[in-house]
Amino acid sequence: MHEMSIAMSIIDIALSEAEKAGAQTIDEIEVEVGQLAAVMLESLRFCLEAAAKGTLTETATFTLINIPGHGHCLACQRDVAITEFPAQCDVCQGFGVSITAGTELKIRSISINGDNNGREE
Amino acid sequence: MCDSCNCGGNTPPTVTIQKTGPHSNHSSSRKIVVEQDILCKNNSQGENNRKFFQQQQILTLNLVSSPGSGKTSILERTVRDLHQELAISVIEGDQQTARDAERIQATGAPAIQINTGTGCHLDAEMIRRALPQLNPPPHSLLFIENVGNLVCPALFDLGEAAKVAIISVTEGEDKPQKYPHMFRAASICLINKIDLLPYLDFDLALCKELALQVNPALQFFEVSAKSGEGLGAWYQWLRHEFSHCHHH
Numbered sequence: 517m518h519e520m521s522i523a524m525s526i527i528d529i530a531l532s533e534a535e536k537a538g539a540q541t542i543d544e545i546e547v548e549v550g551q552l553a554a555v556m557l558e559s560l561r562f563c564l565e566a567a568a569k570g571t572l573t574e575t576a577t578f579t580l581i582n583i584p585g586h587g588h589c590l591a592c593q594r595d596v597a598i599t600e601f602p603a604q605c606d607v608c609q610g611f612g613v614s615i616t617a618g619t620e621l622k623i624r625s626i627s628i629n630g631d632n633n634g635r636e637e
Numbered sequence: 638m639c640d641s642c643n644c645g646g647n648t649p650p651t652v653t654i655q656k657t658g659p660h661s662n663h664s665s666s667r668k669i670v671v672e673q674d675i676l677c678k679n680n681s682q683g684e685n686n687r688k689f690f691q692q693q694q695i696l697t698l699n700l701v702s703s704p705g706s707g708k709t710s711i712l713e714r715t716v717r718d719l720h721q722e723l724a725i726s727v728i729e730g731d732q733q734t735a736r737d738a739e740r741i742q743a744t745g746a747p748a749i750q751i752n753t754g755t756g757c758h759l760d761a762e763m764i765r766r767a768l769p770q771l772n773p774p775p776h777s778l779l780f781i782e783n784v785g786n787l788v789c790p791a792l793f794d795l796g797e798a799a800k801v802a803i804i805s806v807t808e809g810e811d812k813p814q815k816y817p818h819m820f821r822a823a824s825i826c827l828i829n830k831i832d833l834l835p836y837l838d839f840d841l842a843l844c845k846e847l848a849l850q851v852n853p854a855l856q857f858f859e860v861s862a863k864s865g866e867g868l869g870a871w872y873q874w875l876r877h878e879f880s881h882c883h884h885h
Contacts, residue, residue: 517757518757518758518788518789521756521760522676522792525676525678525679526675528678529675530671533669533671541666543666544668547675554788554791554792554818601817601821602814602817602851611849611851611853612853621674621675621676622671622672622674623671623672623673623675624671625668625669625670625671625672626668627667627668627669628667629665629666629667
């Protein structure tokens with residue numbers, strides 16, 4: 517289950533960013549998960565709860581933002597919504613679709629509390 | 638289709654885990670834009686591995702499949718057939734046991750076993766740690782046999798030149814559509830155990846068609862590690878890629 521590796525990476529990145537910013541607490545961690553990123557939100561949520569235990573992220577709210585899948589059909593040159601693989605154009609039914617969105621797997625932001633005396637925002 | 642909440646809609650859900658506790662007061666918090674790829678640590682180590690392989694002119698292939706498709710048998714046969722002309726070493730990934738590394742060592746090739754414990758995939762850092770111990774020579778071929786799993790290894794770049802997916806004709810033809818991420822990540826697909834085709838209902842053409850829908854650029858080799866049938870084309874491809882990586 518790769519969701520645990522991903523959850524641990526999220527916690528690591530959030531903790532490192534929080535430390536850089538001098539955070540005392542982390543209120544929220546916003547994570548973008550593309551619809552086509554091969555990550556199950558339910559499973560990731562479960563793993564985040566486990567991985568956050570005993571760290572500054574334990575009391576944070578994890579907001580998992582699902583980014584819809586999109587592609588560009590190479591045959592009919594249209595932008596089409598892609599919800600799963602194989603990526604098929606719903607107009608011409610072709611499979612030659614280049615994915616333009618939905619594979620995101622990134623931390624968008626963290627919201628922190630803490631004194632930031634002399635530190636840049 | 639959204640499989641998290643069965644909403645079936647075009648607007649995927651935003652899942653929020655709301656915590657209550659002493660720190661749940663958002664009033665004085667400030668937002669820091671991070672915009673960082675979650676897999677960036679593995680990706681950058683993967684890139685470091687790739688640079689090392691390119692400098693050393695080591696052609697590295699990451700072999701991925703479900704358990705039992707014959708990855709190790711294909712490797713044993715490939716090493717036996719090619720080790721006179723190419724220096725070959727192998728990194729074996731399994732949750733437990735050193736059996737696969739022992740099988741490869743018995744063919745005469747250096748092999749090192751990585752046990753992932755409960756982990757379901759190899760990552761770039763594991764490869765970095767294994768390299769000084771295995772010490773693959775310059776101008777050589779390095780096979781990494783990933784943990785038998787068609788899901789997780791798709792996401793983790795090891796620094797390989799290509800992922801080689803292996804399926805066997807004792808599996809379903811629709812496996813590429815059931816595990817599309819792996820077949821999209823792979824550029825080569827070996828279809829193994831073709832010596833068994835006369836005894837099975839496996840539809841080879843259908844399997845390829847379904848795989849090509851997932852990844853139109855996928856290149857196939859139909860092989861039998863047991864009878865040796867079809868391995869010549871696979872070896873030609875290896876020789877070609879090997880000479881190509883020397884020209885970089």
